[in-house]
Amino acid sequence: MTTSSPDQLDEFRAGVREWCRTHIPAQWRRAQTDVSDAEFVRFQQDWFQELRAAGFAVPHWPKQWGGGMSLAEQVVLYQELAAHDAPRLVLAFVSIHHAASTLLAAGTEEQRQRHLPAILNGEIWCQGFSEPGAGSDMAALQTTARRAGDGYVVNGQKLWASGAMHADWCLLLARTDPNAPKRHGISYFLLDMRTPGVDVRPIRQATGESHFCEIFLEDVTIPATRLVGPEHAGWRVAQQTLGAERGMTMLELAERLGNGGFRWLVRLCARPGPGGTRPLDDPLIGDRLATLEIELTGLRALCAELVANDHPGPADASIVKLYYSELLQRMTDFGTEVAGLAAHTELHKPRSSGWESGAWMLDFIGSWEWTIPGGTSEIQRTIIGERGLGLPREPTGH
Amino acid sequence: MSTRIEDLAELHHELRAVARDLLAKTAAESAVDWSLIARSGWLGLEAAAEFDGAEATFAEVAVILQELGRAAARSPYPAVAALGVGALNELEPGQDRDELLRDTVSGTTIPVLALPGEAAAAPFRLTRTPHGVLLDGTATFVPDAPTADRLLVPAIDSAGATVIVHIDARAAGMSVARQPVLDATRDFGSVVADSARPESMWRFHGDSDHALRRLHERAAVAVACDSLGLSEAMLDAAVAHAGVREQFGRKIGSFQAVKHACADMLVRVTVARKLVEAAVRSQTGDRADAAVTASMAKSYACAAAVDIAGKAMQLHGGMGYTWESGIHVYLKRATLNRSLFGSPAQHRRQLAERYSSIEYS
Ligand SMILES: Cc1cc2nc3c(=O)[nH]c(=O)nc-3n(C[C@H](O)[C@H](O)[C@H](O)COP(=O)(O)OP(=O)(O)OC[C@H]3O[C@@H](n4cnc5c(N)ncnc54)[C@H](O)[C@@H]3O)c2cc1C
Numbered sequence: 001m002t003t004s005s006p007d008q009l010d011e012f013r014a015g016v017r018e019w020c021r022t023h024i025p026a027q028w029r030r031a032q033t034d035v036s037d038a039e040f041v042r043f044q045q046d047w048f049q050e051l052r053a054a055g056f057a058v059p060h061w062p063k064q065w066g067g068g069m070s071l072a073e074q075v076v077l078y079q080e081l082a083a084h085d086a087p088r089l090v091l092a093f094v095s096i097h098h099a100a101s102t103l104l105a106a107g108t109e110e111q112r113q114r115h116l117p118a119i120l121n122g123e124i125w126c127q128g129f130s131e132p133g134a135g136s137d138m139a140a141l142q143t144t145a146r147r148a149g150d151g152y153v154v155n156g157q158k159l160w161a162s163g164a165m166h167a168d169w170c171l172l173l174a175r176t177d178p179n180a181p182k183r184h185g186i187s188y189f190l191l192d193m194r195t196p197g198v199d200v201r202p203i204r205q206a207t208g209e210s211h212f213c214e215i216f217l218e219d220v221t222i223p224a225t226r227l228v229g230p231e232h233a234g235w236r237v238a239q240q241t242l243g244a245e246r247g248m249t250m251l252e253l254a255e256r257l258g259n260g261g262f263r264w265l266v267r268l269c270a271r272p273g274p275g276g277t278r279p280l281d282d283p284l285i286g287d288r289l290a291t292l293e294i295e296l297t298g299l300r301a302l303c304a305e306l307v308a309n310d311h312p313g314p315a316d317a318s319i320v321k322l323y324y325s326e327l328l329q330r331m332t333d334f335g336t337e338v339a340g341l342a343a344h345t346e347l348h349k350p351r352s353s354g355w356e357s358g359a360w361m362l363d364f365i366g367s368w369e370w371t372i373p374g375g376t377s378e379i380q381r382t383i384i385g386e387r388g389l390g391l392p393r394e395p396t397g398h
Numbered sequence: 399m400s401t402r403i404e405d406l407a408e409l410h411h412e413l414r415a416v417a418r419d420l421l422a423k424t425a426a427e428s429a430v431d432w433s434l435i436a437r438s439g440w441l442g443l444e445a446a447a448e449f450d451g452a453e454a455t456f457a458e459v460a461v462i463l464q465e466l467g468r469a470a471a472r473s474p475y476p477a478v479a480a481l482g483v484g485a486l487n488e489l490e491p492g493q494d495r496d497e498l499l500r501d502t503v504s505g506t507t508i509p510v511l512a513l514p515g516e517a518a519a520a521p522f523r524l525t526r527t528p529h530g531v532l533l534d535g536t537a538t539f540v541p542d543a544p545t546a547d548r549l550l551v552p553a554i555d556s557a558g559a560t561v562i563v564h565i566d567a568r569a570a571g572m573s574v575a576r577q578p579v580l581d582a583t584r585d586f587g588s589v590v591a592d593s594a595r596p597e598s599m600w601r602f603h604g605d606s607d608h609a610l611r612r613l614h615e616r617a618a619v620a621v622a623c624d625s626l627g628l629s630e631a632m633l634d635a636a637v638a639h640a641g642v643r644e645q646f647g648r649k650i651g652s653f654q655a656v657k658h659a660c661a662d663m664l665v666r667v668t669v670a671r672k673l674v675e676a677a678v679r680s681q682t683g684d685r686a687d688a689a690v691t692a693s694m695a696k697s698y699a700c701a702a703a704v705d706i707a708g709k710a711m712q713l714h715g716g717m718g719y720t721w722e723s724g725i726h727v728y729l730k731r732a733t734l735n736r737s738l739f740g741s742p743a744q745h746r747r748q749l750a751e752r753y754s755s756i757e758y759s
Contacts, residue, residue, distance in 0.1 A: 286746070
C-alpha cells in the first residue's frame with residue numbers, strides 16, 4: 001500500500017506534467033522516423049539520462065539504487081508520460097526490468113554494485129534464453145558451459161535475443177550438467193558481449209526492422225564470479241527474470257495502451273473520412289471503441305493490483321501478460337481496420353515509440369512481439385490452467 | 399488507511415462466508431427464507447442506526463448480491479436491498495418514509511421500486527384532477543413486483559419533477575401481473591397504475607433526475623454483481639469437472655482445448671471482478687464516474703457471464719445439457735441478466751457518447 005495522500009499525488013502529477021511540457025523533445029516522432037541505428041541509440045541514451053535526472057528512469061527500483069517511488073506515484077508517472085506522448089525507453093527495457101530484477105533477487109552484492117549503477121549510466125542488456133531447439137520448451141536448451149579453472153567455457157547458439165546488437169551484457173542460460181534432468185542442469189550467467197567468441201547477427205523481423213538477433217558462442221570464457229545463483233540452479237533464477245517480464249513492466253505498458261494508445265484510437269475515429277463522416281458516427285464503431293475502453297480499464301486495474309501485491313497468485317502475472325498482449329492485438333487490429341488503406345501507406349513507424357504508435361498496420365504486425373515472446377499465449381493459458389486453476393498437468397510425452 | 403482496508407476485506411470475507419453457508423441450505427429453485435435474511439441483518443446493511451440498520455455501505459450489499467448470483471438463488475433481496483432501500487435512502491426523511499424503512503430493515507414488509515427492467519425513462523405520471531391526484535402508467539419487467547406488498551413508484555408530478563409514490567401493491571387502481579420468464583430463479587411483474595390514489599408522495603433530496611439516474615446505475619451494478627457471482631460458480635464447476643472426468647485415459651482437464659477454455663474463463667472473471675469492484679466503489683462514494691463505471695461493469699460482467707456459463711455447459715459434455723446438471727439454470731440467469739437494466743450494447747453506447755469530448759487521465 002502506498003502512503004501518498006491525494007494532495008501529495010496531485011502535486012506530484014502537476015510536477016510531472018510540467019516536466020513533460022518542458023522536457024519531451026518536440027517533434028521527436030518525426031525526428032525518429034527513418035533514422036539510423038546510431039541515431040536511435042544516441043536518442044535513447046540521451047532520453048534515458050533526461051528521465052534519470054528527474055528521477056523518472058527507474059521509479060520501480062529500490063530507493064538505495066535510485067528508485068523508490070510509491071506505486072501510486074508510478075501509476076501517475078506512467079499516466080502522464082503516456083498522456084504527453086513521451087518516447088519510450090525501448091533500448092533499456094531489458095536492462096531496467098529483466099536484468100535489474102534478476103540481480104536484485106538473485107545477484108551477489110558485488111554484481112549489483114557492478115551493474116545497477118552502470119545500467120543507470122546507460123549499460124544495455126539483452127536476454128539470451130531461447131535457442132533454435134528450445135523455444136516454448138526452454139529447458140531443452142543445448143548451449144553448454146563447461147567448468148574450466150575459475151571460469152566456464154561456453155559453446156552454442158542463442159536465438160531471437162532482442163536488442164543484442166546494441167547490448168553490452170547478456171542474461172545467459174547454459175547447460176552446466178548434461179547428465180542432470182532438463183531443468184536441473186542449467187546455470188545462469190552474466191555474459192560480457194565483448195568477450196572473444198561472441199558473434200551477433202541481427203535477423204530481419206516481420207515489421208521489416210532488425211530488432212532481434214542470433215548469438216553464436218564459440219569457446220567464450222565467463223569468469224565464475226558472473227554466475228547468478230548457485231551452479232545448476234539457473235532455472236529458478238530464470239523464472240524470476242520471466243516474472244519481471246510479465247509483472248513489473250506491465251504497469252507502464254498498460255498505461256501506455258489504455259491512456260496513450262486509446263487516445264490515438266479515439267482521435268482516429270473522430271477524424272472525418274473521405275466522405276466527410278467520422279468513423280465515430282457509426283454506432284458499431286462506437287460500440288467497439290467502448291468495448292476496448294472497458295477492457296483497457298480492466299487491464300489497468302489488474303496491472304496496478306499485480307504490482308501492488310506482495311504475494312501474487314501463481315498465475316497472476318500470466319493472466320496479465322496474456323490479457324495485455326491479446327488486447328494489444330485486438331486494439332491495433334481495430335485501429336488498422338478503421339484507418340483503412342491509409343494505414344498501409346505508413347511504411348515506417350517512429351523508433352522510440354511504444355507498441356502503439358498510431359502507425360496502425362505496423363503496430364498490428366508488431367503486436368506479435370507480445371503474444372509470442374516471454375511464453376506464447378498458448379503457454380500462458382497452460383500456466384493459468386495448471387497453476388492458477390489446479391487442472392491436471394499435460395502429459396510430458398517422454 | 400491501510401488498516402481500514404484490511405478490516406473491510408476481513409469483514410467482507412466473513413460476510414461472504416456466512417452468506418455462502420446460509421444460501422447453501424436453500425433447496426434449488428425455492429426462495430431463500432425471508433425471515434432468515436432479515437435476521438442476518440442484510441436488509442439493513444445500508445440503513446442508518448436509527449432504523450436499526452448497520453450503517454454499512456453498498457459495498458457490503460454487493461457481497462451478498464454476488465453470493466446470491468453464485469448460488470443462483472431465488473430471492474427479492476436484490477430488488478429490496480439494492481433498489482428499495484437505495485431509493486428510500488435518497489428520499490427526504492418523514493414519518494411515513496422512516497416507518498417504511500424501519501419495517502423494511504426488520505423484514506416485515508417487502509417494498510419494491512417499480513423500475514422497469516428494460517426502458518430507462520420514468521413511465522408513470524401524476525395528474526391533478528377534481529378527485530385529487532391520480533397515478534397512471536405501466537412498468538414492465540419489474541424485478542420481484544409479484545412478491546411486493548408495498549410499491550415505490552417513480553412518477554413525474556405536474557411540475558415535471560420525479561417523485562416517489564408510495565402505494566399498496568393491492569390498492570384500487572393498481573395491478574401487478576406476473577411475467578413468467580425462462581429463468582426459473584426470477585420473478586418479474588408488470589406494474590399497472592390506472593387512476594390509482596397515491597398514499598404518499600415523497601421527494602428526493604436534491605435533484606430528482608440525478609437521483610433516478612443513480613438508482614438505474616445501482617440496478618445495473620447490482621445485476622453485474624450477480625453475474626460475477628454466477629460466473630465464479632460456473633468456472634468452479636467447470637474446473638472441478640475437468641479435474642475428475644476421464645476420456646482417452648486422461649483427465650479431460652489435461653487436454654489443452656479444455657484447459658485453455660478454463661484459463662480464458664479465469665481471465666474474464668478476473669477482469670470482470672476488477673470492473674465490478676470499481677463500479678461498487680463509485681456507487682459507495684457517489685463519485686462523478688459512477689455512470690461510467692456502472693456501464694463498464696454491467697456490459698463486461700454480464701456479457702462474460704453468458705460466455706462462461708455457456709462454456710461450462712460445453713465442457714460438461716452431454717451431462718451439461720441435462721436439466722439435472724443445473725447448468726442451464728445459470729445459463730438462463732446469465733442471459734437474462736445480460737438484458738436486464740440495459741444491454742451491453744446500450745451501456746457501450748452511453749460510454750461511446752463521451753468520445754467526442756472525452757477527457758483522459
Ligand atoms: C519479437 C520477439 C522477441 C524475442 N525476444 C527474445 C529475447 O530477447 N530473448 C530470448 O531469449 N527469446 C526471445 N524471443 C523468443 C521467444 O521467447 C520464443 O519465440 C517463444 O518462447 C516461442 O518459442 P519458439 O519461437 O521456439 O516457438 P515454438 O515453441 O516452436 O512454438 C510454436 C507454436 O507452438 C506452440 N506450442 C509450443 N509448445 C506448446 C505447448 N506445450 N502447448 C501448446 N502450444 C505449444 C506455441 O504456442 C506456438 O504457437 C523473442 C521472440 C520474439 C518473437
